Amino acid sequence: MQANESRRATRRRIQVILPAEVANSLQEMIPVRQRSAFVSEAVEQSLMAAGRRRAIDAAFGAWRDKDYPLLNSPEDIEIWRDAIWAGEDPDEALRSAYRKKVRPKRAPTTVKASRSKASGSRSRAAR
Secondary structure, three states: OHHHHHHHHOOOOOOOOOOHHHHHHHHHHOOHHHHHHHHHHHHHHHHHHHHHHHHHHHHOOOOOHHHOOOOOOHHHHHHHHHHHHOOOOHHHHHHHHHHHHHOOOOOOOOHHHHHHHHHHHHHHHHO
């Protein structure tokens, strides 16, 4: 009996007014002994969503682009996330990826360029 009493102590009855259409759907779809649990779960999910919205609103403006200049694209965010999941330093992962992106590529040496240099030196020598 103690378990039943403690369960009652952690529960509380409240009165809630529902639109007739919602109440009818609830009665049709959910068996009598399962309605409280169903409504409780639905309210809990809605409260969590409301809490997330409140947290997002409170944090608005906390993230500034100048504080995270390397997070400019979805690919950058993916690198950041993957580094965190792998237990690596996300800042270093982004810097490494950025260095790979902006590292200047060396122009390949072409045969034409070396021939034109050689022919240019001949023409000078011929003068």
